[in-house]
Amino acid sequence: MATEPRRGRGEPQSAEPTERVGQAVxxxxxxxxxxxxxxxxxxxxxxxxxxxxxxxxxxxxxxxxxxxxxxxxxxxxxxxxxxxxxxxxxxxxxxxxxxxxxxxxxxxxxxxxRPAGKVTDAVLTDPTLNERQKRVLLDVYESFRRENDLAGPAGTVSAADTAGAAGTPNETRK
Structure with a gap:
């Protein structure tokens, strides 16, 4: 039968949990x-x-x-x-x-x-834009970047994309 180590007088029986609480505090x-x-x-x-x-x-x-x-x-x-x-x-x-x-x-x-780039730096340092305009431009720029990242490798454009982008001057886009 294993016995617990003897504790001195006045020492609490649960010294180990008390020590852990003290360490946590x-x-x-x-x-x-x-x-x-x-x-x-x-x-x-x-x-x-x-x-x-x-x-x-x-x-x-x-x-x-x-x-x-x-x-x-x-x-x-x-x-x-x-x-x-x-x-x-x-x-x-x-x-x-x-x-x-x-x-x-x-x-x-x-x-x-956020990681800065040439476009971001140019927008942020342009003294002719107000803060709202800068924020909108950067939001649009970031959304285009995210869209392109989801589309696949840069430079990959399908023939359908090119045909749709070329369009005729009288064509209305939806």
Whole structure:
């Protein structure tokens, strides 16, 4: 008959489950701490990015605050990483800096970074397009790319596709 190890006085009978709970609590604490550090880093990162963009555009803090519709102290706190701006404020700041709101959203951790390409870069950096137009163009572009990926290898076009695409000037497409 196997015997359990003897425990000292006052030691609980279920020390092993208690230890496991303690370890789990400690692990959760570490994960929460890491998540908090990541959020703090993202806030600092977005602030320094905004400051860098503002300085590159040669716009004063006061000018940017006015064009973004926020107070000078608030914008200063954002740039120093003391405040985390909302998506709406980021969009206003992006307009004031004449940059893509998407770039700020990615820096702030609101959006995941998408692989950039020549077309994407051209659309995002075009100063004549507003944010809604950029988003629509990129959405259409991505839908065409997905459609072509589903259709098969690039450059594979059937004779029916070519005939249908050529059409006659008076032909109405459905």
């Amino acid at each position: 400690e692990h959760v604490g570490q994960v929460v701490g890491q998540a908090q550090q990541a959020v703090e880093h993202a806030v600092e990162d977005i602030g320094s990015y905004i400051r860098g963009q503002r300085e590159a555009a040669q716009v004063s803090l006061r000018q940017l605050a006015r064009s973004a519709g926020v107070s000078n102290p608030y914008l200063s706190q954002v740039e120093r990483g003391l405040r985390k701006p909302s998506a709406e404020i980021l969009q206003q700041i992006a307009k004031g800096l004449q940059i893509s709101a998407e770039a700020l959203y990615v820096r702030a951790g609101i959006l995941e970074e």
